[in-house]
Amino acid sequence: MDMRADQQYNPYRNFSREQWAKLRDDTPMTLEAGEIAALRSMYDRLDLREVEEIYLPLSRLLSIYVTATQRLYYAQRKFLGIEDRKMPYIIGVAGSVAVGKSTTARVLQALLARWSPRPKVDLVTTDGFLYPNAVLERDGIMQKKGFPESYDLPTLLQFLSDIKAGRNAVRAPVYSHLTYDVVPNKWVEVDQPDILIVEGVNVLQTGRLPRDGKAVPVVSDFFDFSVYIDADEPVLRDWYVRRFLALRDTAFHDPRSYFNRYALLSDEEATATALAIWERTNLANLEDNILPTRPRATLILKKGADHVVENVALRRL
Ligand SMILES: Nc1ncnc2c1ncn2[C@@H]1O[C@H](COP(=O)(O)OP(=O)(O)O)[C@@H](O)[C@H]1O
Numbered sequence: 001m002d003m004r005a006d007q008q009y010n011p012y013r014n015f016s017r018e019q020w021a022k023l024r025d026d027t028p029m030t031l032e033a034g035e036i037a038a039l040r041s042m043y044d045r046l047d048l049r050e051v052e053e054i055y056l057p058l059s060r061l062l063s064i065y066v067t068a069t070q071r072l073y074y075a076q077r078k079f080l081g082i083e084d085r086k087m088p089y090i091i092g093v094a095g096s097v098a099v100g101k102s103t104t105a106r107v108l109q110a111l112l113a114r115w116s117p118r119p120k121v122d123l124v125t126t127d128g129f130l131y132p133n134a135v136l137e138r139d140g141i142m143q144k145k146g147f148p149e150s151y152d153l154p155t156l157l158q159f160l161s162d163i164k165a166g167r168n169a170v171r172a173p174v175y176s177h178l179t180y181d182v183v184p185n186k187w188v189e190v191d192q193p194d195i196l197i198v199e200g201v202n203v204l205q206t207g208r209l210p211r212d213g214k215a216v217p218v219v220s221d222f223f224d225f226s227v228y229i230d231a232d233e234p235v236l237r238d239w240y241v242r243r244f245l246a247l248r249d250t251a252f253h254d255p256r257s258y259f260n261r262y263a264l265l266s267d268e269e270a271t272a273t274a275l276a277i278w279e280r281t282n283l284a285n286l287e288d289n290i291l292p293t294r295p296r297a298t299l300i301l302k303k304g305a306d307h308v309v310e311n312v313a314l315r316r317l
């Protein structure tokens, strides 16, 4: 069949920032300027306007999706004639290192938690499921931190399965950016949330499919909705380097910082170090393992060089 390019099915509807902003409709603003500033990560841009024009329409969309999913869930229970507990709604937040995933995840958590009636909204980051540095060093993959092989995927899948099964007090390990390692004997407890946000570079990855036909779950099997935060590579590299320079002047001065040895580097030296880490680890990971997952997201938020979202793409149902 002759399929002309303009006839090809596009799984996404695309919106300019202005078109998307109108979809806020009458969703009320529930955050104050001070609260927004507290949600922002270093070198991210998040202000009242960004929340109003990008995140309130998304909050409205999510409230519609959550309600519809709950209805479907209850309908299935009715069909099966079973009594079951509530099913947590799980949202994945994916994208490159330094794109601002943590800020987006925190602002979503804050907005969704203020819906009425107030849902319990928890947030976990997948860095807690990285193997400890001792294991990465033993396996010679310390420079592949963030790559699929650096994560304890079975433990992450078990965690998500426990949450979906409605277990209480499910524990997730915790990562420290300061020590650059998983924190021994420390966990966050996730206790039957209505909504769970799972943020990390790897959340839309599928892994290799087995030939024996056995079902192998992937992280996104547990997601009801996913957001991919996107920006062009030169922009990401610039943000990564700027953040590295800012951390050099702040966090790296802490003697416990893994990067303490970089605290006294000149601007030129620090820039060269950041660029080397970017190229060797984060860019390679972006190209090989993160960008290929973008077409799986429910929603893509594309940021411009000034950190603000310029375009939005929503997957058709
Ligand atoms: N070496 C570091 N020391 C302290 N904080 C860091 C360091 N590297 C990253 N961070 C912080 O960790 C968080 C997660 O960063 P990252 O994984 O790059 O994701 P994103 O920028 O998409 O949120 C950010 O808030 C960032 O500012």
Ligand SMILES: CC(C)(COP(=O)(O)O)[C@@H](O)C(=O)NCCC(=O)O
Pocket: 097, 125, 126, 127, 128, 145, 146, 147, 199, 200, 201, 202, 277, 281, 282
């Ligand atoms: C810890 C990370 C892999 C991010 O993990 P995530 O929370 O996305 O699972 C990343 O922040 C990181 O440290 N990358 C390694 C290279 C670097 O130091 O930038």
